[in-house]
Each structure stands twice: as C-alpha cells, then as structure tokens.
Amino acid sequence: MHLPIRLIVLVVAFISHERGGIAQYVQPYTSIVVPVNKHTDAAKPLYSVQIMTAYVNSQYLKANFVIDIDAPLIWHDCILQWNIYPGSCPSNTLCTSPVSCEEDYCTDVRTTYSYDNPSCSPVTNSSTLPGWGYCTCPVNVVCPVTGACVEALLNYDDFTVNTSNGRNVFSGLYGPSPNAACAPSSSFESFPANVTGVMAFSSSPYALPAYLYQPLRKILALCLPSNLSAPGVLFFGTGPYYLLPHSDVDLRSLLSYTPLLKQPDSFGYFIGVKAIVIKEISINIPEDTTTKLSTTEPYTTLRTDIYNRVVYTFSIAAIGIPRSKPVAPFSLCFRTFGIDNGVGLKVPDIDFSLPDGKKWTISPANSMKQITKDFGCLAILDGGASSEHAIVIGTFQFEDNFLVFDLENSTFGFSSSLLGEQTSCANFNFTLTDLS
Structure with a gap:
C-alpha cells in the first residue's frame, strides 16, 4: 500500500475509533435520477431520458434515448474505434470501443436474446475496422417507431447519470458501463428531433438495470409527463421519492x-x-x-x-x-x-x-x-x-x-x-x- 493511501486509511480508522468504532460508510444517495421528456414530433408520442455519454473537452456530451421497457439491448448513434485517443473522434460525436466477434460476450448476446421480427436477417461476421485485426459483432435491433430491423455493432460503452436521495439531485455522479450497440445515424431519422438512441429498461441481462449495482436496488420508478413544457422523472433505486409541492409525502x-x-x-x-x-x-x-x-x-x-x-x-x-x-x-x-x-x-x-x-x-x-x-x-x-x-x-x-x-x-x-x-x-x- 502506498504511503499516502496508508495514512488516509489510518486517519479514517482513528476518527472512527474515537467515535466508538469503525462505522460503515453509507452513500448519501439512494437512487440515480434522470429527467424524462415527452416528444410528439414522431409518428407516435415517445418519451426519452437524457444521459451523459462521454467526457470531451472538459465537459460531458449528452444524448437523448427513447425509454423502452421491452427492448433487450441499448443501442444508439455512435462510431466504433478500436484505438480511441484524444482528438481521434470527430467533433461532437460519440466514439466507443468494439466487441470482437471472437469474444464469448458476442456469442452470449446473440444466443440469449433475439427479435421475433420477419424483417431481421441473420447477422454475419463480415466487417472489420481499419487497423484492427478482428471482426466486429453485429446484432439486430428493432426501431420502436417503425418496427424496422436495424443492424448495429456491439460495443463497450460508458454512461454517466446524477444521483439522488429522492428529493434532491446531487452533483455526485454514477457511471454504469453497459454493453450497447452502435447504429448508423440514418437509423434515427424516424425518431423525435435530437433523440438518437434506445435505452433498454427491460429485464434483459443486457438492459441498463443489469449494469446498476450497490448501493442501488433493482427498482425502476417511472413518472411520465403529460405535456412538453416540463420533464417527468425516472429513478432507479430504492427510494424514497418526492414531488413538489408535497415534499414530505413519499x-x-x-x-x-x-x-x-x-x-x-x-x-x-x-x-x-x-x-x-x-x-x-x-x-x-x-x-x-x-x-x-x-x-x-x-x-x-x-x-x-x-x-x-x-x-x-x-x-x-x-x-x-x-x-x-x-x-x-x-x-x-x-x-x-x-x-x-x-x-x-x-x-x-x-x-x-x-x-x-x-x-x-x-x-x-x-x-x-x-x-x-x-x-x-x-x-x-x-x-x-x-x-x-x-x-x-x-x-x-x-x-x-x-x-x-x-x-x-x-x-x-x-x-x-x-x-x-x-x-x-x-x-x-x-x-x-x-x-x-
């Protein structure tokens, strides 16, 4: 153990001992929280959550994802790059790392979920990335607006969201790292304006809830807004949950x-x-x-x-x-x-x-x-x-x-x-x- 870390541990232990014993640290948050927006500019009303997707130039990029409690997999507008380094990704574009078709994870995803959709053709391992010696892992996803099948490429993703105690939104952040899939920008032409992804909240082992861990409990709380003027709210975690003006009513x-x-x-x-x-x-x-x-x-x-x-x-x-x-x-x-x-x-x-x-x-x-x-x-x-x-x-x-x-x-x-x-x-x- 490095000396500075050892000193910190000793100081914390001493303080805890002085208070009568070593107390277990309790996180101040009980859930993650994101705003929910209603959209009426597509073929049917849809609802999205805004997620922070990457940290670029000292700020987070944000993207809006359709809420889908049925979808088995997260997918969105992004680009695969096998070697991501500062300046290698186009401006205001999300770049993610690919999953190889030779990885067990690729096989697992393909064999444990499927879309029963006649428009989906079998996927094949045919593509690769420049300078990368492995084939990518294509998977089929289905557009929630049109029902059309889209071929996307499995990736390693990082998302960031705010935490909450059910009453306040904290500056502290929570960072799940799910596997998702990158789809071409053209796949989102039927989506509402500025919505470029599908966030899966289903019971699938590849939906977002599967990647959210302690201290969060696997509880999804959803409150859809009825108009466009103000967002609703989505929590993931044990609660409590409060809405104004009744800030004392869980x-x-x-x-x-x-x-x-x-x-x-x-x-x-x-x-x-x-x-x-x-x-x-x-x-x-x-x-x-x-x-x-x-x-x-x-x-x-x-x-x-x-x-x-x-x-x-x-x-x-x-x-x-x-x-x-x-x-x-x-x-x-x-x-x-x-x-x-x-x-x-x-x-x-x-x-x-x-x-x-x-x-x-x-x-x-x-x-x-x-x-x-x-x-x-x-x-x-x-x-x-x-x-x-x-x-x-x-x-x-x-x-x-x-x-x-x-x-x-x-x-x-x-x-x-x-x-x-x-x-x-x-x-x-x-x-x-x-x-x-």
Missing part, C-alpha cells in the same frame, strides 16, 4: 402492488388483469390472456372481443354526454366544450381489476384524449381479433401516474393519477445540490 405511500409476470421469449413486463370494470359493470378477462406494459405504444389496445365490450359499456355509462364524430384512430368521441384535457368530463373511471382484489383506476385524465378544445375521445384502441397480447397498457394511461417496477421482488407498483393528489410527474425538483 410517493411509495400512494402505491398499490401486483405481481410482475414472466412471458416466454420476452424481457418485457406483464401483469394479470382479471376484469375491466366500468361503473360497477365487470367485463371479465379470460384467464389465458396476457396484459403487457409498454412505453412505446401510445394508447391502451385491447383484443377486439374485449375492446367491443369495453367501448359499449363505456358508451352506456356516459349516455348523457353529447357525442362527437369519431376521429382516427379512436371510435368513441364526446363533445367537451373546451374542458382542458377532458378531465372535467363526467365520464366514468375505468378500473383494471387485478389479483388479490387490487384495482388500478384509470381516471378521465388518462382515459380521455383531448383532440381539440371542443371534443375528446376514449383513448383505447382496437388491437385486432388475433393480437398477440389481449391487453397492452400504453403511455397515455401512464402519464402522471407513478409506476414502480421492482425487479428484485417481481412486483409492479402503481399510484393512479397524481392529479388527484394535487401534483404531477412534472413536479420533481431537478435543482443540482452539492454533495459536500
């Missing part, structure tokens, strides 16, 4: 929990739904159906047989509200007379009845999509008669709900709308606080 106190379910050949998240209840009328869901949670589908979709019963029941329950001509992709619309976001409409709540008697209430703020100031529509879509999943709960129903994916205990926590608590997902305090 959001965990608002949560109900239901088991997360596994599905074959998927790293996504699923829950059990026994029935959909509208104004005490229960629409039972067959036991063999699956309910998927999605951050890339904008609206809840129901298999046609379930959809027809839900729309009929909802229309009967809202019989006194004047109808409006439907507008695609919705089939049931109402006149709202300028009511903001449809919240003031006297439409009924929609309850997802869950195992153990729990229910997830979808309030009018999350069921009615305001189209113009004069009319809004029931934001539930027909998924088709043979849809893979009977129910897919989409992001419109997530907005301003606090959601917790506890990967350690395989449970899903949900709050229902925070608007009823006089707060929203846009109310986290992102002001930077010095750890010292």
Whole structure:
C-alpha cells in the first residue's frame, strides 16, 4: 500500500475509533435520477431520458434515448474505434470501443436474446475496422417507431447519470458501463428531433438495470409527463421519492402492488388483469390472456372481443354526454366544450381489476384524449381479433401516474393519477445540490 493511501486509511480508522468504532460508510444517495421528456414530433408520442455519454473537452456530451421497457439491448448513434485517443473522434460525436466477434460476450448476446421480427436477417461476421485485426459483432435491433430491423455493432460503452436521495439531485455522479450497440445515424431519422438512441429498461441481462449495482436496488420508478413544457422523472433505486409541492409525502405511500409476470421469449413486463370494470359493470378477462406494459405504444389496445365490450359499456355509462364524430384512430368521441384535457368530463373511471382484489383506476385524465378544445375521445384502441397480447397498457394511461417496477421482488407498483393528489410527474425538483 502506498504511503499516502496508508495514512488516509489510518486517519479514517482513528476518527472512527474515537467515535466508538469503525462505522460503515453509507452513500448519501439512494437512487440515480434522470429527467424524462415527452416528444410528439414522431409518428407516435415517445418519451426519452437524457444521459451523459462521454467526457470531451472538459465537459460531458449528452444524448437523448427513447425509454423502452421491452427492448433487450441499448443501442444508439455512435462510431466504433478500436484505438480511441484524444482528438481521434470527430467533433461532437460519440466514439466507443468494439466487441470482437471472437469474444464469448458476442456469442452470449446473440444466443440469449433475439427479435421475433420477419424483417431481421441473420447477422454475419463480415466487417472489420481499419487497423484492427478482428471482426466486429453485429446484432439486430428493432426501431420502436417503425418496427424496422436495424443492424448495429456491439460495443463497450460508458454512461454517466446524477444521483439522488429522492428529493434532491446531487452533483455526485454514477457511471454504469453497459454493453450497447452502435447504429448508423440514418437509423434515427424516424425518431423525435435530437433523440438518437434506445435505452433498454427491460429485464434483459443486457438492459441498463443489469449494469446498476450497490448501493442501488433493482427498482425502476417511472413518472411520465403529460405535456412538453416540463420533464417527468425516472429513478432507479430504492427510494424514497418526492414531488413538489408535497415534499414530505413519499410517493411509495400512494402505491398499490401486483405481481410482475414472466412471458416466454420476452424481457418485457406483464401483469394479470382479471376484469375491466366500468361503473360497477365487470367485463371479465379470460384467464389465458396476457396484459403487457409498454412505453412505446401510445394508447391502451385491447383484443377486439374485449375492446367491443369495453367501448359499449363505456358508451352506456356516459349516455348523457353529447357525442362527437369519431376521429382516427379512436371510435368513441364526446363533445367537451373546451374542458382542458377532458378531465372535467363526467365520464366514468375505468378500473383494471387485478389479483388479490387490487384495482388500478384509470381516471378521465388518462382515459380521455383531448383532440381539440371542443371534443375528446376514449383513448383505447382496437388491437385486432388475433393480437398477440389481449391487453397492452400504453403511455397515455401512464402519464402522471407513478409506476414502480421492482425487479428484485417481481412486483409492479402503481399510484393512479397524481392529479388527484394535487401534483404531477412534472413536479420533481431537478435543482443540482452539492454533495459536500
């Protein structure tokens, strides 16, 4: 042990002894935290997180990644270089180190995840880098906007995020080093402006949660904003979690929990739904159906047989509200007379009845999509008669709900709308606080 390090250790030990024993150091943070932005300039609404990707010229480069809780792998706009040194990477471009096709890791990734997508062709080890004696490791990824298959090259990446105690954002940084993949810039033409990657938050061994270690617990907390003016928030860690103006209310106190379910050949998240209840009328869901949670589908979709019963029941329950001509992709619309976001409409709540008697209430703020100031529509879509999943709960129903994916205990926590608590997902305090 070098002398300076030895002296530091002795001093720390002496101080601890004087206080009655050697105390274990406890990190001041309980989670990492990143802002969540909503985008409406692509083919469908999407949500992104901003991540620091590289330290260049005494500052961090930042990139925006689509949040995908189903994707098995992180991928983004970057360039592979086998020998990265100062000045070798083009200005304002992220360069990363390649994974060789001869490495076991390349084989592991290819054999433990796959996309069931007809547009994906088998990958081959054909490319190499100038001056590098090994072939690269191509993998297939799928665009969350278009569904098109993209060939990307596996890399060694470094990301940086801020830490938090659930109430403040600290100046201290946390640096996970996941394996990701570099895709051509053209792959992101369908993405929202300034969004150049996909951040996988699934249960895959190659998604970001797999690379986040102690003192963090494997708990993803997500709060999607409902508008473009202010960001929502994503935590990864044990909590607590707070939103203004109720800085003394831990959001965990608002949560109900239901088991997360596994599905074959998927790293996504699923829950059990026994029935959909509208104004005490229960629409039972067959036991063999699956309910998927999605951050890339904008609206809840129901298999046609379930959809027809839900729309009929909802229309009967809202019989006194004047109808409006439907507008695609919705089939049931109402006149709202300028009511903001449809919240003031006297439409009924929609309850997802869950195992153990729990229910997830979808309030009018999350069921009615305001189209113009004069009319809004029931934001539930027909998924088709043979849809893979009977129910897919989409992001419109997530907005301003606090959601917790506890990967350690395989449970899903949900709050229902925070608007009823006089707060929203846009109310986290992102002001930077010095750890010292």
